Amino acid sequence: MASPDQDLGPVLDKDGVRLTVDDAIATVTLTNPAKRNAQSPALWRALAEAGRLLPGTVRVVVLTAEGKSFSAGLDRQAFTPEGFDGEPSFIDLARGSDAELDATIAEYQEGFTWWRRSDVVSIAAVQGHAIGAGFQLALACDLRVVADDVQFAMRETSLGLVPDLTGTHPLVGLVGYARALEICATGRSVTAEEAVSTGLANIAVPLDQLADAVRDLAGALLAAPRDAVIETKALLRGVHGRSYEEQRTAERAAQARRLRDLAGVGE
DSSP states (O other), X not given: OOOTTXXXXXXXXXXXXXXXXXXXEEEEEEOOGGGTTOBOHHHHHHHHHHHHTOOTTOOEEEEEESXXXXXXXXXGGGGSSSOSTXXXXXXXXXXXXXXXXXXXXXXXXXXXXXXXXXXXXXEEEEOSEEETHHHHHHHHSSEEEEETTOXXXXXXXXXXXXXXXXXXXXXXHHHOHHHHHHHHHHXXXXXXXXXXXXXXXXXXXXXGGHHHHHHHHHHHHHTSOHHHHHHHHHHHHTGGGSOHHHHHHHHHHHHHHHHHHHHTOOO
C-alpha cells in the first residue's frame, strides 16, 4: 500500500522507513517491498527516530507498507554468522553478558513502543503477510485495519525464540491468554476473518479499499477534540491496571479536567 501523502517531502527516509507529515496526520511507510519489508536493527532504529521526529501537530499516525506484504518479519540474515554489516550478529549477542543482551533488546524495542503514546492514535494498515516482527509492529499500534488477504503469524517460538518486540502484551489484551498462547506456540496463520472476530483487527476490507478505509478512520478520529481523545485513550489504556472502583475514580477526575477546560476554569 502506498503512502497517501507520498507527494510531500519526507521528514525521514532511511533504512527501509519513510516518515511524511501532512498537518495532523503522519504516515510511516515500510519501503523495502523487494524483501517483503523484512526487518533489521537499522530499521528498528529508524522507526524509533520516526517517533522522535513527529511534530506536535500530529494527532494520527498511519503505519503502512509498500508491496504485497506488510512485513515478512526479521530478515533471515540476522541468523547467519556474519549478521548485518556494522551490527553484532545474534551469535555475538548471545555471547555477551546478560546486561549487554538486555540493553540491546531494549534498544530494538524502542521502535515499537512509541505508537501507543497518549498524544497520538496510531493505525496499522496491514496487507499480505505480517509475520513475527511484522505482526508485533502491527500490534504496537492502537488500531489495525487489514486487507482481506492478511495473514498474521507469530513464528518466533517455532524458531526456538520468543516474541520480544513488545507484541505479547497487546496480543493477550486483544485475544485473551489462551488464544494468544495457541497462536504463538503453533506459529499458525490468522486470517482477516479471525482477526476481526477476535478483536485483533478493527475492520477488514478488500485490498483495493485499504487506503480509503484508513483515510476514513483517520478523518473520524480527527473529528473529535484532541484533548478529549487523549483523556479517553488514557482512561481505556489504564483499565487493566485498575479495579472497577479505581476506574470510576479515574473517570471522575478526567471528566472534571475536561469540564474545567471547556468552561475555561483553572484547577
